[in-house]
Amino acid sequence: MQVFKDYLQQHSPITEEQFQLLRKELKVKTYPKGTMVLREGGTTQVFWFVCSGLLRAYTLDNQGKEHTLQFAPENWWIGDRNSIYFHESAVFNIDALEDTEVVLITKNFLEEAQTICPDFRKYNELLLHNNIRHMQCRINQLLAATAEERYLDFIQLYPNLTLRISQIMIASYLGITPESLSRVRKALAKKHSY
Amino acid sequence: MQVFKDYLQQHSPITEEQFQLLRKELKVKTYPKGTMVLREGGTTQVFWFVCSGLLRAYTLDNQGKEHTLQFAPENWWIGDRNSIYFHESAVFNIDALEDTEVVLITKNFLEEAQTICPDFRKYNELLLHNNIRHMQCRINQLLAATAEERYLDFIQLYPNLTLRISQIMIASYLGITPESLSRVRKALAKKHSY
DNA sequence: CGTGGAGTTGAATACGATCAACACCGGTGG
DNA sequence: CCACCGGTGTTGATCGTATTCAACTCCACG
Numbered sequence: 001m002q003v004f005k006d007y008l009q010q011h012s013p014i015t016e017e018q019f020q021l022l023r024k025e026l027k028v029k030t031y032p033k034g035t036m037v038l039r040e041g042g043t044t045q046v047f048w049f050v051c052s053g054l055l056r057a058y059t060l061d062n063q064g065k066e067h068t069l070q071f072a073p074e075n076w077w078i079g080d081r082n083s084i085y086f087h088e089s090a091v092f093n094i095d096a097l098e099d100t101e102v103v104l105i106t107k108n109f110l111e112e113a114q115t116i117c118p119d120f121r122k123y124n125e126l127l128l129h130n131n132i133r134h135m136q137c138r139i140n141q142l143l144a145a146t147a148e149e150r151y152l153d154f155i156q157l158y159p160n161l162t163l164r165i166s167q168i169m170i171a172s173y174l175g176i177t178p179e180s181l182s183r184v185r186k187a188l189a190k191k192h193s194y
Numbered sequence: 195m196q197v198f199k200d201y202l203q204q205h206s207p208i209t210e211e212q213f214q215l216l217r218k219e220l221k222v223k224t225y226p227k228g229t230m231v232l233r234e235g236g237t238t239q240v241f242w243f244v245c246s247g248l249l250r251a252y253t254l255d256n257q258g259k260e261h262t263l264q265f266a267p268e269n270w271w272i273g274d275r276n277s278i279y280f281h282e283s284a285v286f287n288i289d290a291l292e293d294t295e296v297v298l299i300t301k302n303f304l305e306e307a308q309t310i311c312p313d314f315r316k317y318n319e320l321l322l323h324n325n326i327r328h329m330q331c332r333i334n335q336l337l338a339a340t341a342e343e344r345y346l347d348f349i350q351l352y353p354n355l356t357l358r359i360s361q362i363m364i365a366s367y368l369g370i371t372p373e374s375l376s377r378v379r380k381a382l383a384k385k386h387s388y
Numbered sequence: 389c390g391t392g393g394a395g396t397t398g399a400a401t402a403c404g405a406t407c408a409a410c411a412c413c414g415g416t417g418g
Numbered sequence: 419c420c421a422c423c424g425g426t427g428t429t430g431a432t433c434g435t436a437t438t439c440a441a442c443t444c445c446a447c448g
Contacts, residue, residue, distance in 0.1 A: 059334050059338065067338045069337075081324075081326060081327045085320060091330075092334070114315070125322070129275045129322070130279075130280075131326055132322065133275045135326065135333065136285075136329070137285070140263060143261040143263075143336070143369045146404095167426075168427085175336065176404070177404075178427075179404085179427090180403090180404055182427060182429080183404090183429085340435080341436070360393095361394075371437060373396080373397085373437075374436055374437075375395095376396055376397080
């Protein structure tokens, strides 16, 4: 909870007093490594803010293969917009790749925060625009880049995550097989002695 | 302009009177087919709402190949968030695939609309969440689906666009070559006599 | 007409996927 | 303490899908 408070006070215009008013909307929860946080087809009314640990959103295709949409390490948000905003069931799964502590954030929290603190509206909007920007970038990468380029982009975007996430997961994020990723890494090692 | 007004009144909570107050922030513009609307590296402070015609956002890779991020036919929005919200230069190009009439929408318009009409805030937010949802879907498609599946998804998502957009453009949206798309279509024709 | 872009088709190629085998490590239980 | 096991990562051989390059047709448009 402290992590979330620090995060908010550092990044958003929410003050200490305003935070206290909103606190009742927040709940802390922990998921042991391996827990399913959200299952495809289920519903949920909250966003997860990761205080520590690592969550991951992924889908399963008809062959049972996993495709990772997003990783959420400390200070990241993750949530299912289908449930929260569109009264539909979740289209992806979320699980915990590490023991993870989260703050559950209701739609109500976001609403009230905007009432209590008018500037929070702009902050929240900026967050959404940033999210869109980031996803555009990812789409462009999937359209334009080779496996090797995607991997280099990945380790640049998440330098500290590379060691925490298995290559199986990374590969499923990059849209390649673990075997291919292994070969990409081998080729890079030969090139630059990484 | 009328198209935009109709659209707003149908989809958002903005009333006729409120619209009149905001009108001064809006400008109509037309782009002949083939015009560059925004160039990578440039800046812009507006979103484009397409009243008629068709815009398209795309990037160029280092081999000069085009990769289409988004099509924007009638009643769609398109814009460069890097410029508008993050004071950076555009990372993609936008051009007109048809003679296109747009309404230019400033950040100010969106701000004032939220001031004048409090419910517009929710509408705008929903638009952003919907956008994110849509892009998640696209990312998942690029990760999980074959060329054929992607094409089928495409014609389902944009049934009326298929005939207006050249296969070269569609291929660049799907992340395959025009030749591959041609073969995919041939295979489908054989299968289902489309 | 004739020119150039769009679309199709064929042949050769390349990149990543698949399948299979194996080394390695960490955890578990005998 | 060691044997076993399952999961991870590596490597090799083969396969398949999409790419590349090239030739050709077909229009639309000058």
